Amino acid sequence: MSGREPSWPAGPADLEGLLRDLAPQALGALVRRYGRGLFDACEDAVQEALLAAATQWPADGVPQNPRGWLVTVAGRRLTDTVRSEVARRRREDALALATPQSALLGPAPDATSPADRDDSLQLLFLCCHPDLSAPSRIALTLRAVGGLTTAQIAAAFLVPESTMAQRISRAKQTVRTAGLPARRLPEGLAEVRQVLYLIFNEGYASSGGDALTAPALSTEAIRLARLLLRLAPDDAETAGLLALMLLTDARRPARTGPAGELVPLADQDRSRWDSALVDEGVALISRTLPRGRVGPYQVQAAIAAVHDEAPDAKSTDWPQILALYDVLAGFGENPFVTLNRAVALAMTDGPEAGLAALAPLEADRRLARHHRLFATRAHLLELLGDPSAGGVYREAARRATSAPERRHLTEQARRLEAGADPDRT
Template sequence: MGGTREIEALLRECAPQVLGMLVRRHGGFDACEDALQEALIAAARQWPQDGVPDNARAWLFTVATHKYIDQLRADAARRRREDALASATPEAELVARAADVPATEADDSLALLFLCCHPDLSPPSRIALTLRAVGGLTTAQIAAAFLVPEATMAQRISRAKRTVKAAGGGLARPEGAARAAGLAEVRHVLYLTFNEGYTASGGDVLTAPALSTEAIRLTRLLHRLVPEDTETAGLLALMLLTDARRPARTSPLGELVPLAEQDRSRWDGRLIGEGVELIGRTLPKGQVGPYQLQAAIAAVHDGAGSAEATDWPQILVLYELLERTEDNPVITLNRAVAVAMVHGPEAGLELLAGLAEDRRLAHHHRLLATRAHLLELLGDAERAAEAYRAAARRATSAPERRHLTERARRLG
């Protein structure tokens, strides 16, 4: 009889495989996903008491298939289809089929990730659907992680499934340029999920560990599915190297602790070692992309014994390379800090001045917070405090707002 955590881990591992099998057999992503969720709930209730079946995947596939048939039975317009399906496929055959499907056919996780990251969906909907269908999280768990009511998240997921259905999305692995584009979409969704977990965009807590942990788990899955993809490896390394600092990111009271002030002895050395090894293996393999470069920057930070010992010239070079790969004002914002650390605060502030004209960042609190930090380094306490207060007024996260307000207070 497995423990609760072991069962939860097994269910999450099986969920995308079983959903892929259901969609490939029956079609209708939304109905199959609903049937799987009912099967997962049944397993979570029964397995702790009755024990884990010898073939957990076959058990889930069988129960989900019966749930799917029940859904068809409830739909009078599909009664003929349901009757034919029920009579043609006895339970024993379902179990045997689920047990004997080759791994290459059974593991449709990659195609499922592509489907959940359908281009017709908004980024929040892609994240929610991925966590539900591939991550195996319940609607309540996803809602809690995003700090929204369960009903709100249920509506978001339902709309996402309707959108996928209307777009005619099926379970297929695209090839060529479509595959590359699909992988890019999946990586972006996982990246956004991790970032929301590492620094919540709103609410009273700084982090939502369940989201970043799940993003890492799903990125590990994606890396296993496409081990040759260097950007996926870079994304995984970036997450590991960043998440390694999480234990030191907050004070005992949950307040934000900046990187330069963190107790580095609390960083997770195991994650750092894994991330450094992964990015070290990946960088020499070919064309370097933005996730690999961000991972390399994180590795430099994590390898420094103190803030003063950080190799800022190397970080600046990496940011300059990163800026060439994509047009993103946040990269320039971070490069401004590196410029300030290498060439002085005035040089960094000069770079920030140009960002004030970029509509994507002009009203973001992080632009003002970075400006305040550089003014503080310059010794201009009055203007720095004013910028910190302005940044605090725009921050949507309560811990970030309190941190910025406290920085202003210290400067007077």
């Protein structure tokens, strides 16, 4: 706890960023030290320590070991809380803190040691426990690792705060009582990557509501993916996931018009794309692909890079994209991969070929009623000049759950019905 920098050298935003980075490390250390059974109490203690740091550090200076400071203060708060509870329940022998070790997280460190290991990866594993449902994994990860409040998470997923609070509470209960998963790397990393991918997708294309995107979620997913890559720097698929996020999120400024309307990729003003994110994503996937075994996130990132490097829509290298989708399809049957491959096929071999590739999806329960299947079919029919395209656009709009997507698809139907030029290649 001794030894401080003479003053806080940066602004409030930098302090907030530092605390957000340190929060999961402190929580992971406490959970490792005191066990999963005190997960809620550990989280509360860390929040109190963060509040104390936000109050004291700007005035007193940042400790030489800020992580150790947070762990120590949070540990004291947790000890006080548990001792008070023990006294109230008169069960001091049963509940007294004896620094039990968590089998998942290993032996406890010296909280003030600069050599403390970062427990964020293990905390991510814990939040992505295989016994949790995907929504519960996402919610718990955003709460415990991302530091978002329950209200923020509820708002992002368009559910009442009470509903999200119950979901998080049930997830914590599962973590407290579930047996420890036998899996480690790479299975554990795969589960974490999937959760971060789902968080990013919800942020980049909201599944419901009046807004097309939820930037806070996609931004948080990118931050956590950077953290994961820092913790597992040799994992090529984690690098691929981060590259995919960067290359996709780079387009977000151009995805909506002045009134918040959806702007398709082909119509976007590419000068509005974030070139820094594009450059970082391209560099990352370029370093990753030659290193060894290729996985699906790396292939998706390569597809995104081909799109992002094209100066305009007509310059897109569709044959390369089609070849990459063929590689992606080799990782396992996925209806959305089939859908996207059909678009690439249409752009290389013509809309008739794309429509033929869509046909098997009509019998796939996972996609047969999805608005994206109808929207894609409508687009390809439009390219053919088929007069039924307008009606298919309307059916796609009826099935869409996102208001911006619904308005966009309805507008496409109106445009065709008004006799507008269908050429959108």
